[in-house]
Amino acid sequence: MTKDFGRPPLADANQELVERRLKELRDAGGVQETLRIEWRGKPIQVEVIDMPVNSLYYNPGTHRIRAQRSHDPVLDRGLDEDAFSDKSQDYLHHLLRALPSDPSKRDPDFDALLESLRDFKQNEPGLITRDGILVNGNTRRAALKDLAEPDIRVGVLPSSCTWDDINRVELALQLRKDHRRDYSYINRLLAIEEQLSLGRTHADIAREFRTTARACEQDQWILTTLNDLVERSRTGGAQLRLLDFEDHQEKLKELHRRWVKESASSQEKADLMKESRLTAIILGFSKTDVRLIEPDFKSRYLDNRLPEAVRSQVPAAPAATVAIPGLNRTVRAADPKVAEARALTDSVLRVKAVEAAGENAPLEQVAEAAKTITAVKAAVEEALEPAGKDARVRKRKQAAPDRIVDACHDLEQCVTDLVLSRASRSLDEEIFDEAVLKLRESLHKLAVEAARSIKEPGDGVTWLLDATQKEERA
Secondary structure, eight states: OOOOOOOOTTHHHHHHHHHHHHHHHHHHOSOOOEEEEEETTEEEEEEEEEEEGGGOBOOTTOGGGTTGGGGSHHHHHHHHHOTTSHHHHHHHHHHHHEETTEEEEEOHHHHHHHHHHHHHOOOSOEEEOTTSBEEEOHHHHHHHHHTTOSEEEEEEOOTTOOHHHHHHHHHHHHTSSSSSOOOOHHHHHHHHHHHHHTTOOHHHHHHHTTSOHHHHHHHHHHHHHHHHHHHHTOBTTBOOOGGGGTTOHHHHHHHHHHHHHHHTTOHHHHHHHHHHHHHHHHTTOOHHHHTTOOTTHIIIIIGGGSOHHHHTTSOOOOOSEEEETTTTEEEEOOOHHHHHHHHHHHHHHHHHHHHHHGGGSOHHHHHHHHHHHHHHHHHHHHHHHHHHHHHHHHHHHHHHHHHHHHHHHHHHHHHHHHHHHHHHTOOOHHHHHHHHHHHHHHHHHHHHHHHHHOSSOOHHHHHHHHHHHHHHHO
16 A cells, blocks of 8 residues: 555645636637546546646655655655655755765756756646646656746646555656656666555566566565665664665676576575675676676685785674574574675675765764775775686686587588478589588598697597598598
8 A cells, every 4th residue: 555645735725726727728618738647547638737836746655766765864754754844845856856876966867857848848747636746747847946937737637536546647657658767776676566565466567667577576686685785784873775776787687697597506606696796786896897706706716805804804604503492403504605705795785884874974983984895895806806817717618619519509400401401402502512521621620629639538529539530541
């Protein structure tokens, strides 16, 4: 159920003004502007009128700034307590103009919208309830308010509108592929989670969000992971926020894909890789750097490079078994390596939370956190160098076998093509014969280099060497 924020102070006055302007519109006759929306599962046309910009209210439940509300915890709580107070509405006005990944900065996209409205005026109408709450067009209203424009064109929802209706209509309008700015990444994840909490299936949500059920499942996994990271970052009064991960979309998606693949063979290796990659993501490493981190990254490359001060903060591995109270039995505990990797991630999360708190945390703690982050980042960067070299070596080792596998696929396709050409009598036999001779020449070269490179040939290489030697003797 969607949160009910109640009615704003000017609700009755807005209702009266809306009814008066709708009546004036109908009395005028002629062709009037309407707006098409999805209303309770059916498309309807709603009438469009002009309303005073300063009489309307921002929607406190809008998905557009759901994650950004946590930028100021005090004002966020104020929104829940009184969403339509001047202070709460001013906070929403600020967030609608702010950069999604850092609400302390102004969003260049908002400035572009501002210039567009200044030069070309309002092209598309917004949408309001009869109480004057903006369902769609919150950002446009913020821009028009900054431009000191007196009026905004808006469609008007039916009088029976509830907060559930507001939520559904806003989401449906935002997901249209038109000129609107997309939701930020985190706000999109939150919108999908909200739909899941209402009991909707991944398939239904995928249709509405114009994506796939698999992508929705991936988004759900990522948001669960991020919520876990936020909770693990809590230290004293400091804590990271979901919006702190706004710029890591592609890295998180790639992490999920690799985690799923690794989990199919080893859950422990998947979790080791996940924790090590999360550490690198938190520290701001690039996608190409994060991609180099394998399950053995921490134990093989990182541990001996971490500063002693950081290693001492990571607890020792737990016991290999855990006793079951009352049963006098033990079970295998979680892999101690995973516990250690998780502890390192937790340590990095906490110092990042202190650093992000800035002036809200003691100065000496912020300075110490910055020092720790610099040291850990330098250690990870140093560890990535040999990890990258080994990755390139592995890639070179796999290159020759991969090319033979690809050639086999081509030969199998060639067999199919020969069968088809025989039926249609379309084979150019001379060109085919030249191609086979080229194949023989290539196999000879392959045999020569294999003999030079492989000291103890297996069955496959032995066959290749024997075949080419017999062909030469013949």
